[in-house]
Amino acid sequence: MINFEKTNLSKLLLHRIGNKGNGEALNISKKEINLTDSNLRDFLIKYFIYPFKSEEFYKLHHESDIKLNEVFAYASEIFNNSDSLYQQSVNLAKHLYEQSTHPKIKSGEFYVAYFKDCIVEGEVIDAIGLFKSENKDTFLKVLQTNDNFEINYEEGININKLDKGCLIFNTERESGYLVSIVDNVSKGHEAQYWKDDYLHVRPRNDNYHNTQNALSLCKNFVVDKLPDEFDVSRADQIDLLNKSVNFFKENESFNMSDFTQEVIRQPEMIRSFNDYRKDFQDMRQLIIVDDFGISSQAVKKQQRIFKSVLKLDKNFHIYIHGNRELIERGYDEATGMNYYKVYFKEEN
DSSP, X not given: OEEOTTOEEEEEEEEEEOOGGGTOOEEOOSSOOOOOOHHHHHHHHHHHHTTOOOOXXXXXXXXXXXXXXXXXXXXXXXXXXXXGHHHHXXXXXXXXXXXXXXXXXXXXXXXXXXXXXXXETTEEXXXXXXXXXXXXXXXXXXXXXXXXXXXXXXXXXXXXOOOEEEEEESSXXXXXXXXXXXXXXXXXXXXXXXXXXXXXXEEOSSHHHHHHHHHHHHHHIIIIIHHHHSOOOHHHHHHHHHHHHHHHHHOSEEEHHHHIIIIIOOHHHHHHHHHHHHHHHHHHTOOOOSEEEOOHHHHHHHGGGOOOEEEETTTEEEEOOSOGGGEEEEEETTTTEEEEEEXXXXXX
16 A cells, blocks of 8 residues: 655656657756745645555566666666756656657656655655646636626646656565556557556566456456357356456455355366466466455456446346346247346335
């Protein structure tokens, strides 16, 4: 968990990053932002760090040597000597500019901040913040002149909407630091440039990602693999998805053997699941461990992709949340149509 109650914004640099692929410029500032106004500092802290609430952490990465990761190298220089913040912010801005070539990447302000006294997993540490604002909102200004009012407007940055952000915490340096990421804008191919091309991160090997990986394995097995090998209805699939999520909700720790015996149950399906697990790991280039502590936050996030809706043509949607035995599937020869029979005690 991250605690920012006593966090202080110590230094801040601001540059403007254009889209290099579109011929836009890189504008480098000459000095640090003046932070003597305590109200301004508080607004900036709210804007920069309040969006970071997730337990999902990453590591800066490089395929051959972590020291060759540009962000890692520049961040290390800053942690070694905070007086180097200006020069390293220029290097970080130039590196981001080089990655800004996709035609859909928007130009925007790029902030490099130095924070003191962040509490992460019980440890008080400093952090480097990298942020980019790409979108502007329109704000109305109401002015009173004598007995009259006037309304004007101007464009500005909404401090409640951070577009892109990254916090690099000064811990676990040997393995690429502890990194938290926010990206509330990019959803398509251009999203890769911030997380993959610029920062170049990999998931941290912790309970959050172990939980996330195991849930993804279960979901993909039930949806993609199970119907190919076994005679299962859509209701059966939904039932198995519900049981999988409930296992993660009801237990504090995960054991693969316990999960397969309690949720999947049938020996031939368990064998299919274990075979699929090997293919899934190879395809995703990840390792799904047998035992780990379950992250409730990861379960809550992943639960959204577990669909419990049975869609029947364009006429009916049946939400299946509980006892699978209370719904039966059949075929009516007279109409030549399939049907479901649902049992219930009360109608709300």
